[in-house]
Amino acid sequence: MTATAPRQEQLWSRCAGCASLLYRKRLRRNLDVCPECGEHARLGAPERLRQLVDPGSLRLLPDRLPEADPLDFVDALPYPHRLTGARASTGLAEGVVCATATIGGHPVVLAVMDFRFLGGSLGCAVGELITRAAERALDDRTPLVLITASGGARMQEGALSLMQMATVSQAIAALREAGLLTVSVLTDPTYGGVAASFATNTDLVLAESGARMGFAGPRVIRQITGRALPEGFQTADFLLEHGQVDMVVQRRSLRGRLTALLAATHAGRPARPAVPRQEPASHRERLADDGAVVAQPPDPAAEKDAGTPAVRDAWDTVRLARHPGRPTTLDYLDSVFDGFVELHGDRLGADCPAIVGGVARLAGRHVMVIGHQKGHTTAELVARNFGMASPAGHRKALRLMRLAARLGLPVVTLVDTPGADPGVSAEEQGQAAAIAENILTLTVLPTPVLAVITGEGGSGGALALAVADRVLMLENAVYSVISPEGCAAILWPDRSAAPQAARALRLTAPDLRRLGVVDEVVPEPSSAAHDDPAETAHRLRAALLANLLPLLDVPPAMLVRLRRQRFRRFGANRVGARAGLR
Ligand SMILES: [Zn+2]
Numbered sequence: 001m002t003a004t005a006p007r008q009e010q011l012w013s014r015c016a017g018c019a020s021l022l023y024r025k026r027l028r029r030n031l032d033v034c035p036e037c038g039e040h041a042r043l044g045a046p047e048r049l050r051q052l053v054d055p056g057s058l059r060l061l062p063d064r065l066p067e068a069d070p071l072d073f074v075d076a077l078p079y080p081h082r083l084t085g086a087r088a089s090t091g092l093a094e095g096v097v098c099a100t101a102t103i104g105g106h107p108v109v110l111a112v113m114d115f116r117f118l119g120g121s122l123g124c125a126v127g128e129l130i131t132r133a134a135e136r137a138l139d140d141r142t143p144l145v146l147i148t149a150s151g152g153a154r155m156q157e158g159a160l161s162l163m164q165m166a167t168v169s170q171a172i173a174a175l176r177e178a179g180l181l182t183v184s185v186l187t188d189p190t191y192g193g194v195a196a197s198f199a200t201n202t203d204l205v206l207a208e209s210g211a212r213m214g215f216a217g218p219r220v221i222r223q224i225t226g227r228a229l230p231e232g233f234q235t236a237d238f239l240l241e242h243g244q245v246d247m248v249v250q251r252r253s254l255r256g257r258l259t260a261l262l263a264a265t266h267a268g269r270p271a272r273p274a275v276p277r278q279e280p281a282s283h284r285e286r287l288a289d290d291g292a293v294v295a296q297p298p299d300p301a302a303e304k305d306a307g308t309p310a311v312r313d314a315w316d317t318v319r320l321a322r323h324p325g326r327p328t329t330l331d332y333l334d335s336v337f338d339g340f341v342e343l344h345g346d347r348l349g350a351d352c353p354a355i356v357g358g359v360a361r362l363a364g365r366h367v368m369v370i371g372h373q374k375g376h377t378t379a380e381l382v383a384r385n386f387g388m389a390s391p392a393g394h395r396k397a398l399r400l401m402r403l404a405a406r407l408g409l410p411v412v413t414l415v416d417t418p419g420a421d422p423g424v425s426a427e428e429q430g431q432a433a434a435i436a437e438n439i440l441t442l443t444v445l446p447t448p449v450l451a452v453i454t455g456e457g458g459s460g461g462a463l464a465l466a467v468a469d470r471v472l473m474l475e476n477a478v479y480s481v482i483s484p485e486g487c488a489a490i491l492w493p494d495r496s497a498a499p500q501a502a503r504a505l506r507l508t509a510p511d512l513r514r515l516g517v518v519d520e521v522v523p524e525p526s527s528a529a530h531d532d533p534a535e536t537a538h539r540l541r542a543a544l545l546a547n548l549l550p551l552l553d554v555p556p557a558m559l560v561r562l563r564r565q566r567f568r569r570f571g572a573n574r575v576g577a578r579a580g581l582r
Pocket residue numbers: 015016017018019020034035036037038039
């Protein structure tokens with residue numbers, strides 16, 4: 001894409017995407033997005049800031065630095081002449097504009113690169129200005145938002161420009177340590193040293209629609225490989241598909257998306273809103289949307305789970321847990337939570353559709369929700385790999401868990417998987433190690449973790465999301481080391497013994513409650529969850545709140561200690577005492 005760069009006096013400009021001749025004012029009103037084809041024209045930093053920040057909130061940070069030509073670099077022109085020319089044509093002092101502002105009422109520090117200024121190249125001054133912006137964010141304890149547009153390092157400053165990748169990254173690391181959110185928004189184009197540092201080592205990476213990002217540019221790759229590049233190579237959608245970015249955002253939605261993300265992450269530990277005092281977790285209370293405690297009549301179903309054996313046969317429960325109408329994680333995100341913003345990708349190469357995750361609100365409190373996603377139709381199930389996560393899915397979950405901990409957000413997981421993806425490529429990509437890393441990380445994650453087995457809790461793939469402070473289970477969910485069919489095939493003559501195996505495995509919620517694997521059974525409506533999803537959602541929400549709120553007041557170090565104790569108690573000598581199921 002070669003963006004048209006119209007001068008002020010031009011009334012018309014030609015779209016780089018569809019070649020339509022567009023009235024300049026109309027184009028600008030449309031945020032420089034072609035109304036005909038949706039092409040996102042490149043924006044200079046001042047216009048970008050104008051589009052993103054709240055009116056009247058912008059305060060530019062100092063942009064003057066001592067003149068630097070460390071190498072006395074001369075190509076066709078001396079470097080200082082190129083700088084002078086760039087300043088004259090852009091009206092900017094350097095290739096980045098930094099400012100404080102608010103976006104949707106949330107204070108931020110912004111650094112916005114301008115591709116018009118020597119290709120947005122990263123030199124010592126640009127690196128210094130972005131680093132100062134990051135340091136300002138640290139001082140102010142506000143998030144940092146970077147808008148990138150760059151061809152890479154600035155050649156005229158040699159290895160010193162390369163060093164800027166480390167300088168800025170170090171400043172971003174300090175924000176991470178402080179639990180402050182960093183966001184980068186990739187705009188077209190973002191390449192080389194910028195792509196390989198602060199454009200991608202932030203907490204969240206958004207790609208503007210139509211942006212391209214990569215380490216090496218397409219021309220270089222074509223020259224070196226001698227091969228044609230795949231369709232859409234390095235475009236925003238390609239990046240999303242390959243797990244490199246959290247989301248692709250249309251320009252008109254960018255402000256709203258940033259506002260939602262800033263709102264979610266402001267809610268973390270540094271300034272958590274006061275939790276209304278209430279008695280410790282009770283089934284008889286739930287929080288209304290406004291946070292007020294509302295009395296609820298005792299729930300007979302919740303009471304009965306204490307001792308009464310399950311009325312339902314275990315095999316029938318297995319069938320209910322697998323029912324195609326059973327609410328999925330995305331259903332609960334819609335019915336139990338508000339304002340879900342999905343985050344994608346493992347940053348390594350893929351975005352697994354069997355795991356969904358992102359920030360959402362639970363009764364006004366921001367949480368990170370991560371869950372397996374199945375589907376209701378065959379097509380949905382196939383698209384989601386039947387809720388069987390690949391290593392990329394586990395790594396996405398891991399990334400989001402760690403992000404939540406850094407930002408002080410509690411983690412809520414919704415477990416519904418037959419098991420981890422057992423395919424060849426999953427093995428090649430290290431499925432076992434990916435699950436192992438999640439389990440390990442969850443045992444020490446310094447933020448509240450609440451897990452709910454909502455459908456099938458299949459072996460290690462389930463546990464990869466279920467090492468938690470509190471583990472809840474819907475009444476007709478199952479949780480097991482192996483599927484009944486798999487167990488029957490190994491220990492019985494054949495798979496037809498699955499119903500017997502289901503009974504023997506003690507995989508129902510009441511059984512697991514007695515074994516101490518599960519802390520609380522969430523009762524389903526009289527028939528089952530799929531017959532009354534709204535009532536199921538209502539009950540799940542109440543249970544989540546009752547269990548989560550007390551955890552919010554526990555210091556992270558103590559949470560981790562208690563969580564470790566919780567899982568330590570499953571040692572042989574400890575469980576022996578609680579047998580007596582038969
Ligand atoms: Zn167009």
